[in-house]
Amino acid sequence: MLDQAITVRIGKGAIRIEPKALLRIDGRDVVIKVEEIKGPCNDESCQVIKKVVVDAGNHSPREGLQSIRCNGLTIYMDAQVFRSIDMGRQDRIALEATRNGLILKGFSFVS
Amino acid sequence: MPTDPVCGMFVPESSDLHIDKEGQRYYFCSRGCMDKFLSPSAEEGKLKRKLTVAWSLAVVVILLQYIFVSLPYRDYIEMILSIPVLFYSGSGFFQGAYHTLRARTGNMDLLVALGTSTAFFFSAFITLFPSTFPKAGVYFDAAVFIITLILTGGYIESRTKARANSAAARLKEIIPENVHVISGDGSILERKLEDVRQGDMVLCRPGDIIPVDGHVLDGTSEVDQSLITGEQIPVIKAKGDAVTSGTSNLNGTITIGVDRVGSESTLNQVYQLIQSASMGRVKVQRIADIFSSIFIPIVITAALASAVFWYLYLTVTGQPLVIEYAVLAFVSVVVIACPCAIGLAGPITLLISSSTSSENGILLKNTGSLERLSRATIVLFDKTGTLTLPDPQITEIIAAPGLDENDVLSMAGSIERMSNHPIARAIVREAERRGLNMPKAAETVETPGVGVSGIVDGKRIDISRYSAGGTSGVSVKIGGKDAGSIALSYELRDSARTSIATLKRMGLKVSMITGDTSQEAHRIAGMIGIDDVHSECMPQDKAKIVSGYQEAGEYVIFVGDGINDSISLETADAGIAMGSGLDIARESGDIILLNNDLSNIPLSIVIGRNTISKVKQNIGWAVGYNSALIPIAGGILVPVFGLSMFSILPFLAALAMGMSSTSVVLNSMRLRKKIMRSAGEYMPRQAMIPVKKTSADRVG
Numbered sequence: 001m002l003d004q005a006i007t008v009r010i011g012k013g014a015i016r017i018e019p020k021a022l023l024r025i026d027g028r029d030v031v032i033k034v035e036e037i038k039g040p041c042n043d044e045s046c047q048v049i050k051k052v053v054v055d056a057g058n059h060s061p062r063e064g065l066q067s068i069r070c071n072g073l074t075i076y077m078d079a080q081v082f083r084s085i086d087m088g089r090q091d092r093i094a095l096e097a098t099r100n101g102l103i104l105k106g107f108s109f110v111s
Numbered sequence: 112m113p114t115d116p117v118c119g120m121f122v123p124e125s126s127d128l129h130i131d132k133e134g135q136r137y138y139f140c141s142r143g144c145m146d147k148f149l150s151p152s153a154e155e156g157k158l159k160r161k162l163t164v165a166w167s168l169a170v171v172v173i174l175l176q177y178i179f180v181s182l183p184y185r186d187y188i189e190m191i192l193s194i195p196v197l198f199y200s201g202s203g204f205f206q207g208a209y210h211t212l213r214a215r216t217g218n219m220d221l222l223v224a225l226g227t228s229t230a231f232f233f234s235a236f237i238t239l240f241p242s243t244f245p246k247a248g249v250y251f252d253a254a255v256f257i258i259t260l261i262l263t264g265g266y267i268e269s270r271t272k273a274r275a276n277s278a279a280a281r282l283k284e285i286i287p288e289n290v291h292v293i294s295g296d297g298s299i300l301e302r303k304l305e306d307v308r309q310g311d312m313v314l315c316r317p318g319d320i321i322p323v324d325g326h327v328l329d330g331t332s333e334v335d336q337s338l339i340t341g342e343q344i345p346v347i348k349a350k351g352d353a354v355t356s357g358t359s360n361l362n363g364t365i366t367i368g369v370d371r372v373g374s375e376s377t378l379n380q381v382y383q384l385i386q387s388a389s390m391g392r393v394k395v396q397r398i399a400d401i402f403s404s405i406f407i408p409i410v411i412t413a414a415l416a417s418a419v420f421w422y423l424y425l426t427v428t429g430q431p432l433v434i435e436y437a438v439l440a441f442v443s444v445v446v447i448a449c450p451c452a453i454g455l456a457g458p459i460t461l462l463i464s465s466s467t468s469s470e471n472g473i474l475l476k477n478t479g480s481l482e483r484l485s486r487a488t489i490v491l492f493d494k495t496g497t498l499t500l501p502d503p504q505i506t507e508i509i510a511a512p513g514l515d516e517n518d519v520l521s522m523a524g525s526i527e528r529m530s531n532h533p534i535a536r537a538i539v540r541e542a543e544r545r546g547l548n549m550p551k552a553a554e555t556v557e558t559p560g561v562g563v564s565g566i567v568d569g570k571r572i573d574i575s576r577y578s579a580g581g582t583s584g585v586s587v588k589i590g591g592k593d594a595g596s597i598a599l600s601y602e603l604r605d606s607a608r609t610s611i612a613t614l615k616r617m618g619l620k621v622s623m624i625t626g627d628t629s630q631e632a633h634r635i636a637g638m639i640g641i642d643d644v645h646s647e648c649m650p651q652d653k654a655k656i657v658s659g660y661q662e663a664g665e666y667v668i669f670v671g672d673g674i675n676d677s678i679s680l681e682t683a684d685a686g687i688a689m690g691s692g693l694d695i696a697r698e699s700g701d702i703i704l705l706n707n708d709l710s711n712i713p714l715s716i717v718i719g720r721n722t723i724s725k726v727k728q729n730i731g732w733a734v735g736y737n738s739a740l741i742p743i744a745g746g747i748l749v750p751v752f753g754l755s756m757f758s759i760l761p762f763l764a765a766l767a768m769g770m771s772s773t774s775v776v777l778n779s780m781r782l783r784k785k786i787m788r789s790a791g792e793y794m795p796r797q798a799m800i801p802v803k804k805t806s807a808d809r810v811g
Contacts, residue, residue: 012661038211040218040403040450041772045272045389047396047458049404087483087684088394108397111390111479 008070010077011086013093015104017073020097025056025073030095031065032077032104050109052081054095054102084110158266165200165259168192169252176252186238189251197231201258217407219451223261223768225411226446230254230761233438247435250442253761257446260762264769271776275463279385282338282357282378290322291315293366304372311369315360324371327352332363339381340690340706341472357381381705384474388465389458391478395727396457402734406450410741414444417745430754439757443744447764448737449771456729460779464722467783472706473715474690480701483684484719486666490614490712491657493671493679494625494635497689498607498709501672503537503583503599510595519595521547523587525567526574529555534576534585535563537599608639610709615640617713617793620665624653624679653679670712671700685719687712710794717790725782729775736771740764 007016017025035053039046065076085093088110096105128139130149139145146153172189175182182188198205204227207220234249273280291314292302299314304322307313312328315321321334333345336358345361348354354367357378373379418441425433461478468475475481492498508516524542527535528549542549552572555565562575562585573588584598614621622643625632632646645656653671657679660667669676669683677699680686688700689707704711744764749756 037404038214038216038218039454040406041454045458045462046451046454047389047399047403049400050392051400051404084392087479108394109392109400110394110482111392111477 006071006073008068008073008075010068010082013085013088013090015075015085015093015095017095018097021095021102024097024102027072028056028058029062030073030075030102031055031057031062032075032081033065034078034080050080052104052107054104056102080109080111081107084108158262158269161200161203162259162262162266165196165255165262168196169255169259172196172252172255176249186234186241186249186251189249190235190238193231193234193251193255196255196258197227200262201227204258204261217411219449219768221407222410222445222448222450223257225414226442226761226764227254227257229438229445230257230442233434244434246431248432250435250439250761253439253442253765256762257442257765260765260769261446262769264771264773267770268773268776271773271780272459275459275776275780276385276466279382279466279469282382282385285320285338285357286322286378287320307369307372309369309372313367313369315365315367317360317362317364319360321354321356321358321360321367322372323367323369324356324376325354325367325369327354328366328368330363330365332365333361335359335361336706339377339472341470341711342706342708381469381474384476385462385465385469388475388478389462391461391475391481393457393461393479393482393723393726395482395723395730398734399453399456399730402453402737403450406448406453406737410445410448410450413448413741413745414441417441417444421746436754436757439761440744440746443746443757443760443764444741446761447740447744447767449733449768450737452733452736452771452775453730455772455775456733457726459776460722460726460729460782463779463782464718464725464786467786468702468715468718471711471714472704472708473711473718474703474705475701476703477701478722480685481719481722483666484668484702484716485723487619487668487685487716487719488665489620489622489660490668490670491622491624491660491679491683492641493653493669493676494623494627494632495601496672497604497670498623498635498639499601499603502533502540503601505537505541505597506600507598508595509598511593514594516595517545517547519587519597520545521549522567522572522589522594523574523585523597524549525552526555526563526565526572527585528552529565530557530563532557532576534583534599538585538597603635603639604707604709606708606710610712611640613710613713613794614716617716619716624648624656626650650676650678654682657682668712668716670709687715713793714786714790717793718786721782721786721789725779725785729778732778733771733775736767740767 003019005016005018006022007014031054033053033055035051037049037051039048062076065078066082068075068077084090084107088108090107093107094105096103124138128145130137130145137148139148172192175185175189179185201223204220204223207218208224211218211221230250231254234251234254237244237247237249286304288304289301290304290307291299292307293312293314294300307323313323313325317332327348327350329350331347331349334348334354335345336342336355338359339355339357348365354365355378356372356376371377418437421440422433422437425436461481464481465475465478495501508519510516510519520538520542524539524547527538529552539549550567552565552567555563557563562573564571564573566572570590573591575586575588577584577586583600584596586596587594611621620643621641622645623632623636623641624645625635626648627635627646629644629646632644636642636644645652648656653669653676657667657669661682661684667683668685668687669679670687670689671679672689676688680688680700685702686700687702687704690703690705702715744760746757
């Protein structure tokens with residue numbers, strides 16, 4: 001099963017989990033959360049930069065996160081991420097493995 | 112984590128530096144930011160003083176640098192004159208750079224501080240130790256002009272931003288600080304608005320702004336609601352009618368029972384929603400996110416790379432002044448880069464969009480929905496309360512011989528007072544409007560789907576409801592004998608027909624969802640030009656129909672009641688709720704039509720389409736500007752214009768940086784006109800004016 005990508009439906013969108021990412025996840029829970037960074041200019045009009053952080057393991061807290069189960073995999077995600085994928089109908093998002101960990105490619109925040 | 116409203120720094124909620132203002136808590140990174148927030152006028156005065164100092168000294172430095180070149184001790188004089196410009200006028204940049212470094216991030220202050228301090232300290236070193244680099248010149252003029260021009264750009268930008276936010280600012284300015292409260296003994300006391308509580312009675316005289324949400328306890332007056340709902344025609348408010356904070360009492364004295372005040376009031380909720388518009392996200396801002404997060408390290412690397420390149424290249428080719436050119440290349444690159452333009456591109460447009468919408472009575476609860484609005488392919492309307500007025504209106508009263516209309520209405524009202532049915536409410540309202548006596552009823556029994564009965568003045572009254580063939584009404588029996596009947600109808604909203612025609616002109620499909628019978632639903636749909644009808648639907652069915660359209664690939668706008676249709680409003684790609692006059696924050700939907708004007712639906716779509724186009728334009732401009740000008744500042748055009756261009760590059764860089772954010776703000780401000788122009792294409796003027804009702808507008 002780990003040599004094939006799987007697609008997890010998230011509302012009206014979907015995340016495709018690539019084989020290498022599945023290997024990295026190795027049956028553990030996936031936690032997708034939002035990290036906010038201060039914007040580049042010095043007043044409140046400037047946008048806050050939002051980043052998605054993906055982690056596989058059992059050490060990340062899951063309080064307040066939504067859970068989605070599919071193909072024996074459990075994904076916990078921030079409500080902002082869920083809403084963005086659902087309302088944005090984002091169905092070309094890929095969860096990929098890099099040297100530094102897991103990344104979500106093709107994801108955009110929408111409110 | 113909250114942000115400092117002055118400098119934008121993240122501040123932990125545990126910080127002691129916070130204040131509570133109008134029901135909201137603000138956190139500050141420093142006492143200085145807190146003082147700036149508390150007295151913005153003092154801050155503007157300070158900025159003007161800084162600009163005056165900067166400009167007057169910068170002009171002298173330029174004259175010394177280029178006109179009085181042989182003046183003795185010229186470099187020393189320039190250095191002394193530059194110090195106040197850098198460390199007084201430009202102190203904000205250095206403070207900002209310090210804060211951003213402490214937070215281990217980067218912002219424009221860091222770039223300006225780096226650029227100006229490099230130019231200044233390099234020149235100061237040359238001045239104090241001239242023998243180190245015998246042929247090198249000084250660049251105090253670059254340092255002071257960078258500060259002066261960027262400060263000027265910032266000043267223009269803040270003025271322009273204030274103009275962009277004028278609609279929201281007006282909302283806050285109009286509310287009086289003191290109000291007239293009627294005390295228990297009937298005396299009138301002047302009290303601060305913040306001391307007024309729910310249940311108090313407030314006196315509002317002609318010309319006063321209504322300071323609270325409440326209901327009229329006494330008096331009648333015309334009220335101008337334009338600031339809140341965009342509705343230009345004043346509305347008469349009498350006993351029992353709801354009034355909203357921020358509306359204007361025109362010509363009568365009224366006593367208002369306070370329902371909501373302060374942060375709970377409609378005015379404050381509208382203000383907060385406009386202000387928070389800039390926090391919304393549309394998909395295209397992803398580009399800005401990526402650029403902003405990697406921008407500062409990339410710029411500093413690019414600046415260092417160009418400095419090293421020019422140093423090595425000029426050394427190898429045997430050119431003079433290698434250090435100077437390397438420093439100028441570094442200064443130009445860090446100064447020309449403008450992350451602010453990228454950071455502002457989305458938020459400022461969303462703020463202006465929200466502000467323009469509110470002026471038309473459209474409240475954007477979620478600016479992210481603008482993108483989905485712009486992509487909409489179908490608009491689904493709920494019927495009752497959306498296409499029609501929420502309550503039926505009495506169209507005819509027939510009285511049996513020996514009785515008149517008022518007798519029938521009075522008896523019916525006595526019994527119907529016990530019911531909460533819309534027909535019952537309409538009958539009681541009409542009886543009250545006519546000032547009829549409604550004697551107390553006893554032994555009232557309501558049978559769902561049938562009617563109400565009871566005893567009034569010893570006589571049995573039976574009210575039977577009927578709804579058939581497109582008409583609704585009640586028949587009234589007194590003591591078992593027919594006493595008359597009352598016919599009612601739901602009236603179409605003024606702009607229902609024209610709005611649906613406009614939506615079709617815009618290329619959208621239109622459909623209606625209702626709990627009514629198929630026959631009734633099709634009759635109404637035919638009257639207003641809707642072909643696609645879903646009838647006999649329960650509230651949960653409506654949401655399923657919305658999902659069905661979405662699964663078929665449509666982008667759905669659902670227009671319905673903010674309380675009863677909440678599931679469908681949330682399921683749709685964009686939910687537009689008719690304002691119920693209740694607590695705005697509790698209403699569902701991405702957009703609320705405060706004036707219940709259906710012509711605001713096509714206008715909302717026009718706003719969505721134009722806003723997204725403007726955000727894209729702004730991000731394209733900001734990203735394009737930085738991508739094009741950073742290589743120029745690094746010296747890519749030197750092969751064309753020669754090394755002498757380095758002497759003017761820092762000035763051009765400062766000018767470009769100073770104006771880049773302003774140009775984004777100015778471009779965003781054109782959105783207002785663009786929206787109105789686009790709206791004019793779809794909604795000719797006559798279509799925007801509410802049409803006079805005809806008998807055909809009564810829908811059963």
